[in-house]
Amino acid sequence: MFKKLSEKFRSQAEEKTLSDQDRFKWRIKRNRQLKLIRFVSILLLAVFVGIILYVSYVNREYTDYEILTDNDRRDAEDAMYEPYDGNVIKYSRDGAEAFDSNNNAIWNITFEMQNPKIATCKGYAALGDFKGNRIYAINSQGEVGQIDTKLPVSSFCISSQGVVAAVLEDEDVTKINLYSAAGELLAQMKCTMAKSGYPADISLSPDGMKLCVSYVRVDAGSLKSSVAFYNFGEVGQNEIDNYVSGYDYPDVIIPKVKFLNNDTAFAVGDGRLIFYKGSQKPVSIQDVFLTDRVQSVYYGAKNVVLTYKATSDEGDSGRIDVYDDTGKVILTEQTPVEYTDIAVKNDGIIVYNDKNCEMYDYSGRMKFKGDFREAMRLVIPSKSSIRWTLVNRDTVQGVRLN
DSSP: OHHHHHHHHHHHHHHHTSOHHHHHHHHHHHHHHHHHHHHHHHHHHHHHHHHHHHHHHHHOOBOOEEEEEEEEOOOOTTOEEEEETTEEEEEETTEEEEEOTTOOEEEEEEOOOSSEEEEEETTEEEEEETTOSEEEEEETTEEEEEEEOSSOEEEEEEOTTOOEEEEEEOSSOEEEEEEOTTSOEEEEEEEOTTTTOEEEEEEEOTTSSEEEEEEEEEETTEEEEEEEEEEOSHHHHTSGGGEEEEEEEETOOOOEEEESSSSEEEEEETTEEEEEEOSSSOEEEEEEEOSSOOOEEEEOSSOEEEEEOOOTTTTTOEEEEEEOTTSOEEEEEEEOOOOSEEEEOSSEEEEEOSSEEEEEETTSOEEEEEEOSSOOSEEEEOSSTTEEEEEOSSEEEEEEEO
């Protein structure tokens, strides 16, 4: 206190020795210094409070949820559900519909299919009958077009631009056709076991410009897989059959390939997880050799999730490995949840079955652990990490974690 009084008297004494003009300048300078000190003090306090709130938020574990909206539904027993750009698609043999978390209808179509299959990419969806010859292309406004393939469809995928790629079965030749959403044939590729092999899986980049195909064939009495990339843009026009890059994997079967985004794709096979990058001609950037047998594969826009069954050493817990888009493991987690699905977000994963649920961030922190109040079929996270949509045949709920 005496020090502050001394400084005050010294400042007043200095002020008395100054001329009127200098005294005015001195006061302005002094006021600016005081304002700066107050501003810096308030800023430091705000930063300190912000750090405390952030740390509290990051480390908070939720154990329950509040139901914000609850709308009744009456879906048939054979109804199936698929996430759709933050909303939900329900489909069955008789048709399909899309609805939001408030159960508001977005679109609906009717059809008759024996074994309906679905593919989605952002706001586009494709629905077709396995071994049938028609695919419906749909966007947020409803049906865009119907694709009549004439040949039986074994698999298909769709891009965020509405381009559809379909594997078609012929007697001696398998075809991979590309169509516009309106049904126009854009490109056609022929595959034979002797030349390329059978297309086990296909994936379009979200922009619809690149196609990844996993081929399986017999070579010298043993199975062999190849992963090929085709570019249907300007770069690919200069290449034979639009083929721009590819890799062979002897004694390996690769049943799964997928574009995470326009520049990144991955492939999963027997004991292998491979990542590819490239805006025009994708190249292999990481080849991960897996020691355990993969049970299931999930993915998001930036991450790949592999799950494994519990071993005797792990007791009742299974294992989950999460990779980023460069092939680096960013999370390994043991979980006792007997999951039926995993939702992959940019900041973490939601592991759940019809009764139990766990959510982890990519630092391994448990963000939620709890039970559903009634059996649920589908969990759809929103842009907010604490708001979800829960779906079953009887209800669709918008909830907030607490």
